[in-house]
Amino acid sequence: MSPGEDGLIGIPFPEHSNELLSHLNDQRRTGILCDLTLTSRGARYPTHRSVMAAVSLYFRGLFGAEEAGGEVGGGFSVCQLDCVAPDALDALLEFAYTATLTIPSSGMRDVLRGAQLLGIQCVADACRDILGETAEAEGEKTEEQRIPDQVTGTIMKEEISIKKVSRRKTDKRMVKKIGSNHINSSPIRSLAASPASHPSPVSDNFRSLPSTQPPSPEQEELHCKPRQNGNPRVFGGLGRRATANGSVRHWHQERPPIAHAAPVQSLSDKLSEDDEMGSLGDDVLRMETSSMTTSLADPGAASSPAGMGRKRKSQTPQQCPVCQKIIHGAGKLPRHMRTHTGEKPFQCTTCGVRFTRNDKLKIHMRKHTGERPYPCPHCPARFLHSYDLKNHLSLHSGARPFECPLCHKAFAREDHLQRHRKGQSCLELRTRRPRRGPEQDEDGRGDDGRREQSSPLSLQAPSSVFHPHAVLEGLGGLAGGPPLTFANERERSLAFQALAQFGHQSIARYPELFLRGLEMHESREMEGDDPERTLMPALQRDRWADEGDEENGEEEPEEGD
């Protein structure tokens, strides 16, 4: 673009958000630039104030109040959150830095409670959705909706400890220590009451989940109970669920169905490291899938605040939150999302190659097993893909149904025609010899009409233009001679066959060659020896093309306009 040209260009970098999160996660795991440490029952979790403020209403209000009080947090702070189970806190941090919530189903309630306490609404909604609960399920629910306020105040902290953590004296000690600051009021209430103000860059990708389900008695269990497998993670031990490069892992989405195609490390390691992960099932999957989903049926859901989205009626079609593309088909959005994350959960155990989809891995495995399930009926060739066989069969048939509308070169494959048309050669030919028949040049052939142009010739011309019988009957006349006549139905049939393969334009331009080809074909069949029978159409086509090129030079002056 020229410097003087005005107008803004928006260049999207879809991977930026993931990379940013990945780098932040790396910093968190290594303790770099961490200015906040969260503690829970002895476990310490270094983190970043900005990230926590972005993802948590609680911290947003907390740090916002600090700034309002002139204490723009510059120092290293420690926040003790004993009311959040260490595993749950770990999972929530993992979510904050990877946009993926990875938790054992047995720890769902802990995570729910932690998310509620910290005001991570989308996680709370997701957990609630999985647990079949609603935000308005019970009176306790109303209580929990005030939790962000509660956490910020000493009085509220005591209330939480007494009401919800009655079994844990340690939880009563829940003390927040951010420097020396104690906050008795915060804007969190308004934030929580107005989920529209949930601009977390992380949670923005997570669609709010419905909260319209009937009350559930399970809400009674919403208290801060100790985790059975409480496994406090110490400094440096965080991020165990993150991949080596910190990339987002949707490890649970699909699992290779074949024995020798194992999931990648992220899943297998999880399963081995944490037995509870084995109990993880579709619930978690559903949680993430739905959280990443924007339903077209509810277009406002994408921008709707976390926790306030209505129950999604249908997940098909769905809109990708990254590229806004509409994805059709139930359950296809997670598959599509991996094209943005670059995630390749399916790894070949033989060669290590990874794939985004298990069906692609399955096909890949055929290379190792030697399985080629698509044999050619005409030759010993076998193929991995059905469409490879289809392409191959065109070699036997000699069919070249895709003709370049500019230079009239025919191709057996549509993509080859497309490549040809994008290439320079075709453009040169166009400028050199714009020998268009009137029916092709002017009507309906725009620059974008690739599909029409690349359609097989038998389908290319509209019926108003292409009448096989009329074309055949008029071939001779087009060549300047009398209309073609056919000695018998067989010859006529051959003519139709050739017409279908080569197109009436080519035949009409070179009727002599067409007739010669018919004669050659007929004579060979009469001899009963036609080794090139199947290839003959292609050979003829080449002959016509060669001779046609010669004739084109002569025709050019009169066809040029």
Next chain:
DNA sequence: CTGGGGATGGGGCCC
């Protein structure tokens, strides 16, 4: 530049 094989992503169908 072209032919051919393979990889990738989306959609349809079905369970």
Next chain:
DNA sequence: GGGGCCCCATCCCCA
């Protein structure tokens, strides 16, 4: 509704 499986279109790579 989610996921497996398949087909298709398209792109990439190599000879």
